[in-house]
Amino acid sequence: MSGGRDGRGASGERDGRAGPLRLAVTGAGGRMGREVIEAAADREGVAVAVAVNRTPIDPVSGVDVDPADRLGALLTAEEPDALVDFTGPESAVGYAETCADAGVPLVTGTTGFDDGGLDRLRAASGAIPVLKASNFARGVAALRRAVREAVAALPGYDVELTETHHNGKRDAPSGTAKSILDDVEDVRGDLDRRVHGREGDAPREADEIGVHARRAGDVTGEHEVLVAGNRETLELTHRAGDRGVFAEGAVDAAAWLADQDPGWYGFDDALDAGGADE
Template structure:
């Protein structure tokens, strides 16, 4: 079970100088159920929302000194695996919003989940959770319809397609086993073929995140879209997940369990 005390859970936040790290720290400051005890970053940064940011190399020592309840990570695959390993060694639960892991890195995260609770999600928006349910139902209810998935993010996002888009594609393919070929963009002579799902990634400006699933049949089109107004929605979801995860048994968890 999760924590049953009224005391706020104590967090360790990695990538504190990054977009999401800052959002998590600032969002935590506005809540009564959590507080940031440790913050680290790979390069020097000034305090964030009044929280001192330490060197990332000092994370193991800081975890030992402060004994936080949950580590929250939105960094990159290589960094994330190292941070989660340090947390597992210290007995600290992990909430991971990083995406783009290799098969080897996935194995490392699975190993950590055998020692501490690890909750991973490609997206911590409650709206995305609702979108996923709608996509599964729509795809199952509309056999034979063509499906296209489009995602748009800020110009600094590294992985493409986004982790959320890949999750939506998994949902579509689970509901429609006949769709088993992902086609990324189109160029030249490229008529649609049976079994194809179109995948499109756009990078522009400072867009927090947009995802659209289009299902089209003869004279009938359904578009399911989610737009995040800011990154704060992802930070809020990650903090909800951290509060839920604290005190649970070791294992791999999903954001859907928090919402349920």
């Protein structure tokens, strides 16, 4: 990865933008790719400069879609401010490296990376700003903070997590569920064993977190954390009404990331900086 065009002046700061935020979108024919293009089309001051897909498709919301293997040339020619990716682990890593070569910041909501894929993403963040998040809903960010506070305030209580998604979702548990589980384990060092479902003689052990993944219908996404003990229960739940909330959050993240230095970022970084305001 050469680092390519980085859009920065001699001071190392990103050059100021004149005109709209110009985005590139991968996986334009997928559920989330379409949502991102539609969210950009509905927002004043945002334009989709590049859209690619692995297979030929018709324009999306008036945006022409090019073959994915042309992405590098398109990024060099169009110089978008950021690229938004919701594809698959293997393709997302390739797109990240293409962005690094072209100097284009990357926002990815792709989940299911193995350790090698994450290492390659982090390597790309040495050349460009990379923002990776398992979920771009502001409510999920609030849920994660509430979960951390709750489990810290209730030592010794049992924790169970249930997530529900549409019947076409491939990875289980969801990336968001894994992030919540990481949060719980960071706060509660005594909970370090994830038990996925239960069957037969399966008494609960003190060190476990129960994890349950459900796939049905067209459910956009639900995450519920149950904390129970001392004759009381606490339930924290987030439900997404449609995928548009994730696309809007990703566009917000891209607008913030376009002005950042190379490095590794999360959605909380954009939220804490006020980069996801209305």
